[in-house]
Amino acid sequence: MAFIIFPLVLLVWYLLAFRYFEDKKDTKKLATLRDAWGKPKSTSGSLAFDRISVYALHSNDQTFHRLTQQTLLDIDFPEVFAFTDRTTSKIGQQYFFDLITHPQNDIVKLESREPNILFFIENQDTREEIQMELLHLSQNDSYHLASLFRPPSLVRPGWLKYARLNVWLPILFLSLSTSYTAMLVKNSKVVRLCWRVLVNRNCKKCTSVYL
16 A cells, blocks of 8 residues: 555655746746836847847738838947837747837827737736746747748648658558568578488488478
């Protein structure tokens, strides 16, 4: 009975310890989010604009204007973006870049953003809950999610037709292995028989079996 109870106790202890440390990490992350709310990011080094701009390059949103490269240089855009960027996730950073470089002159669309802004300002618990989820997309690998919007990513890859081999090759190798094993067994019997004949070459009984 003890060999059943002990693993269960150990498992419960492990789950409780895991939950405790996860809650402790979440509490620390939440405190960091609250402290950073509305403040400029403390970035070290230059931003990776080659990855931040990926979504903007492939965005199909209809806007009346797109800032040219010369305009971005004239207004010192990297410094402006670094100061105004208060996003939590990498995809949010990409979307914010798209909004700035593709300014909107439709007053209706601009005013439609106001209720969302006020909602997150007034509802701190909801905002922080969403921010905690967006932290999962705060790693640099999340920049690559924007590549899903590229049209070539929807094309059927040419190697996909060979994927069926993953199903049939194991079956083929299994059948060959069975045949090979049977062949080895059969050949081993022949070898033993030949050896018996060579040892007992004067034995008529063995010779008759050989023939």
